[in-house]
Amino acid sequence: MGTGTSPNILWIVSEDCPPWLGAYGDALAATPNLDALAERGTLFERAYSAAPVCSPARFGMLTGVAPESHSPADRMRSAAERPSWMRTYPELLREHGYYCTNNAKTDYNLDVDAHSLWDDSSTAAHWRNRPDGSPFLAVFNFDATHESALFGAESALSQAISQFAPQMVSTFEPAVPLDEVRLPAYLPDTEEIRADFARYYAAIVQMDAFVGRLIDELRDDGLEGDTVILYTSDHGGVTPRSKRYCYEEGLHVPLIVAAPPRFAGEFPPGARTGSPVTTLSIVPTVYALADIDCPAHVQQPPLGDFVADDESYAFGGRNRMDERFDLVRTVRSKRYRYLRNYTPHRPVIQHQAFAWNAAGYQSWEREHDAGRLNPAQGQWWQPKPAVELYDLDADPDEVNNLAGRVELADVEAELRRRLRERTLEVNDNGFLADDSAQLGYDNSRVPGAYPLAEVLDLADAGLERDVRHTARFVAALESPDPTIRRWGAIGLLGLAPAIAGAEDALRRAAEDAVASVSIPAAEALARTGNDPAAYEVIARWAGDGEDVGVRLEAVNALSYLDPELVRHHREVVDAAAEHPSEYLRSAGRYLALTLDGSYTPSSPVYSLGGDILALMRTAQIAG
Incomplete structure (x- = not known):
């Protein structure tokens, strides 16, 4: 991919953000800036995070390593010990002359000093502070799409958070009429749930404006023609059964790459690809754009390799999320999602204190307690099935589990095989307990140890x-x-x-x-x-x-x-x-x-x- 001329790279991350964009076919979304970016870039229709919550997902986006390869990086709010050989992309790019900035979220699930990784990691970080003539990689995180945007400014939680991070508690009036919201089949139709959806569309509007301002700054600086713009989210959305869960809503992310003309072979302008990819491929993409050899520990090829590949698979999983233990592994093909639930004695939905600050979760539980849920809405409160298989073409809300169907036996067997191969390939540490001495990339690979x-x-x-x-x-x-x-x-x-x-x-x-x-x-x-x-x-x-x-x-x-x-x-x-x-x-x-x-x-x-x-x-x- 490299041409000998290092492009600038602007990487925009909207937090906790599903692909509720016009470019993804969402008729309620008001996202003119991202829609325009998609028209001149390559849009990945089936892009997925490595994990459905921020810190494990961000570990993968920093290192190019699946979080389950290096536990406890796969467990929410941990600090996995970094092996001496594990390099991060800002470190390598800086060694090759790039000015690297992060504005400003880190949350890497790795015991690194974030400020040591970057030339600047702060709310003031910007490419405009670079030395003359230096190419830059600038990461900007938009925080107001975080799930706490739905909690309400009047809540004690929001008031406390606002002392340190007011950008995290932006609250929004509903951006669309409540009766126009399409609720997925797994949720009951309540005003509180509709309001959460409608309110989040307002956060999307602000996020799109943020993207537009950054692109305007690039244009004002005369840099747009020399800069690759990469837009994505750390994981999927924040409405009930999305963040923290291994379904489409928790893992599906927007992903658009708009590159200068010399990269048209890898990222054709206006192209759309249905190949399943994960955010683990962003790190090798950055290396390829910068013409830097990819470290051996990076586990996925760059995104350009998937543009014309219809046979790829996207893998993901969850371990402990917040205070609740679980172990799920999943694989997404172009049409199907397959899950294996290694704690089938627990329900899918377990109470999680932070998430329950949202009115939508409270409303769903009240409807469950009152016996007003239909089978599609109530099944998530029961012990989970061992295996799940969903046809996303026919059942985009993933409510009809097809596992065990004779007519899909070959599909199920193939996805199970792919998932097992991947589990072994990355030496999945997720089956190790928190008190295991074998946790970690190196410890778990000692011959005979695991x-x-x-x-x-x-x-x-x-x-x-x-x-x-x-x-x-x-x-x-x-x-x-x-x-x-x-x-x-x-x-x-x-x-x-x-x-x-x-x-x-x-x-x-x-x-x-x-x-x-x-x-x-x-x-x-x-x-x-x-x-x-x-x-x-x-x-x-x-x-x-x-x-x-x-x-x-x-x-x-x-x-x-x-x-x-x-x-x-x-x-x-x-x-x-x-x-x-x-x-x-x-x-x-x-x-x-x-x-x-x-x-x-x-x-x-x-x-x-x-x-x-x-x-x-x-x-x-x-x-």
């Missing part, structure tokens, strides 16, 4: 929830490898209470010195006859030690058990509810309210603490 193929076979058996696998899970509990033992325990947890013959093995596993084995084993026992000793084990982990991740997993387990027996351990729940960690505190407060019988969907579960305030002060806003 038997991923064996773990994956066991996890795949677990998601089937078939009692014929009981003996296999019991045998796994005796493994010297704690990850194998953990997935044996999770397999039995998925079968509980139908674990006849496994009780003694689970009692031994509940006393395992490794928390990530003990907790699911004890939960399985607790679900089988309400064994008080099992509750004691979980409560001990919930209240003991400094490992917040362990305590959080234990509080999550208590949240799905018999409240009468959990009340015997109320002091543990109350301690969690007062903890300085945002996620442990939120999980504890929610559980305390449910034990009191005072929880309602509008209960103020989320509360700011020292950790989130510190993040705001450094402009690393909760994503």
Whole structure:
């Protein structure tokens, strides 16, 4: 792609933003600037983030490495240790003479000093500050499309956030009439949900104007003809069942590349491509544009390679999101989305304190509690299916699960094969617990340290929830490898209470010195006859030690058990509810309210603490 002349690169990221653009066929969107950009650029119709929430997605957009390759980068609000060899694109571009700026969000899920990566990372960062003659790469983040834009300026949360980051709490009057909003089939038709959709269109209008101002500045500086403009989002949207979930609404992002004429072979003006791609391909695209050799650890080819490729696949997944544990892996072909849910004993929708600041989530839960949801709307509150398969051409809202259909057996088998190959190829760390010594790119690749193929076979058996696998899970509990033992325990947890013959093995596993084995084993026992000793084990982990991740997993387990027996351990729940960690505190407060019988969907579960305030002060806003 390189020509020997380094182009400037303007990379615009709108936060939490789905492709609600006129250029993507949205008739309600007022986006003239982005529509014009698409007319002279290449638009990727099926572009997806690597994860449906900001910090894991932004790790991938900084490094070109899938977040699940380097846990805990795949877990919301973590700080994965950076290997010495892992280079980021601003570092490499600076070494090749580029002036690199970031305005201003970081949130990389990596233990790096963001200011050391960039020539300038601040709200004042701009290409106009570069030395004379230097090519530039300038990243601008538009924050007002963040989900907190829907929370309401009057809320205590918004008022507290505004002290440090007023751009995050822009509130909008609905930009379109509420009765013109098209609600997806999985949501009930309520005024609150319609208002959230209509209000977000106003955020889109402001975002489009922001893009227009940047393009005007390029034009005023005489730089438009020498600059590649790249526009995308870190992940999908913020309405219910979007952000944090591995469906279209959570992963589908806008992606437009408008390049100078000399790059027309890679990015034809006015072209549209239906090839599935992910935001992991942006980093190698930047290297290719700058004529820099791509580091070996980058896992995807540049975007130009996909323009005429109809056979590509886009992979994604989620692990812990905020205070809730989950493990989902998904692959998107041109027509179908396929998901494997490795925690089928949990519902799709779990209460998450930050998201529940939005009226839409509160309204959906009220409709669920009142029994007013139809099957398409209510299925997400039930334990999730092991496998999901959706035909996006016929079912764009993904409400009709086609997994197991005889007529689609070949499609399902091919997507399962592709997903397994990808899981092994990137050495997916997501099957490792937070307390595992094997977490991380290098640690997990030490020969013999992480038997991923064996773990994956066991996890795949677990998601089937078939009692014929009981003996296999019991045998796994005796493994010297704690990850194998953990997935044996999770397999039995998925079968509980139908674990006849496994009780003694689970009692031994509940006393395992490794928390990530003990907790699911004890939960399985607790679900089988309400064994008080099992509750004691979980409560001990919930209240003991400094490992917040362990305590959080234990509080999550208590949240799905018999409240009468959990009340015997109320002091543990109350301690969690007062903890300085945002996620442990939120999980504890929610559980305390449910034990009191005072929880309602509008209960103020989320509360700011020292950790989130510190993040705001450094402009690393909760994503």
